[in-house]
Amino acid sequence: MKIEVKNVSKTYGKKNALDHISFTLEGPKIYGLLGRNGAGKTTFMEILSGHVLATKGDILIDGEKPFDNQKITESICLIKEGDNFKKDLKVKHVLRIYEYFYPKWDNELAHQLIQEFNLKLNAKVKALSKGMESALGIIVGLASRAPITIFDEPYIGLDAASRKKFYEILLEEYEKEKRIVIFSTHLIDEVSLLFEEVLIMQDGNLALHEEADMLRNRTCSVTGKIEEVEKFISEREVIVKKQLAGMMTAYIFENEDKVNKAGLKAESIPIQELMIYLTERKKGASR
Structure with missing residues (x-):
């Protein structure tokens, strides 16, 4: 499927949650949607899912708007960090409701995952721990087999072992049934190696949109004596630089080979650190 985001803005009172963002996503692909709290990520996902309307601009999915459009919304599954299900429903009723809504629902997978995450079919949602409720959301998202599956902080309350299990199952199911996954x-x-493409949002704007491998290959840290590093980075785009005891480390847009050829030490930058420093800038640049 193809998602076209065309000059989308969303305002709440005087606050711009989204500010004229435009980009295109095409699948199948796993996207990492990153940014600090309040960056506009959740607002974007809610508009994409047809839950709310944009103030200006449009999101088109294969050329159609998702709002009040069942043909499109039944191809999108949004799992939020909480409050996905009515509290008085039993787990088995949640599965049945979603089975009716999603044409590609995999009931066998849903029940397999119920066992995998040790959920009880007769348990009510309100009786589930936070981790178990998150597990139920993960199960619904994966079993929906929706062509666009969106996970917004889906694992609140899950321990590290359960999160790892989720990532492994997500990859397995993605290989079986290709789709657009927005994470x-x-x-x-924990999950950056899953991402095929990365979007970083900041203050309602798109700060960066890049293929994950390209992002890893064209950014690095360079370390050496202050004067040598300053000379090397003088004509390059610098993300951040730090110095201590006559030495400097700079995060830059450059590949490691060129740094090594200059006799300086190069290391890759974790995507998490890159996101932190990029969103500290006053302005970002989209691809």
Whole structure:
């Protein structure tokens, strides 16, 4: 499927949650949607899912608007960090409701995952722990087999072992049933290797949109004596630089080979650190 975001803005009172953003996503692909709290990520996902309307601009999915459009919304599954399900429903009723709504629903997978995450079919949502409720959301998202599956901080309350299990199952299911997966998370280091493309949002704007491998290959840290590093980075785009005891480390847009050829030490930058420093800038640049 193809998602076209065309000059989209969303305002709440005097606050711009989104400010004239434009980009295109095409699948199948796993996208990392990153940014600090309040960057506009959740607002974007809600508009994409047809839950709210943009103030200006349009989001088109295969040329159609998602709002009040069942043909499109049944191809999108948004799992938020909480309050996905009515509290009085039993787990088995949640599965049944979503089975009716999603044409590609995989009931066998849903029940397999119920066992994997140790959920009880007769348990009510309000009786689930935070981690178990998150597990139920993950199960619905994966079993929906929706062509656009969106996870917005889906694992609140899950321990590290359960999160790892989720990532492994997500990859397995993605290989079986290709789709667009949009993954918004603050635990970036845990999942960054899953991302094929990265979007970083800041203050309602798109700060960066880049293929993950390209981003890794064209950014690095360079370390050496202050005067040598300053000379090397003088004509390059610098993300941030730090110095201590006559030495300097700079995060720059450059590949590691050129740094090594200059006799300086180069290292890759974790995507989480890159996101932090990029969103500290006053202005970002989209691809």
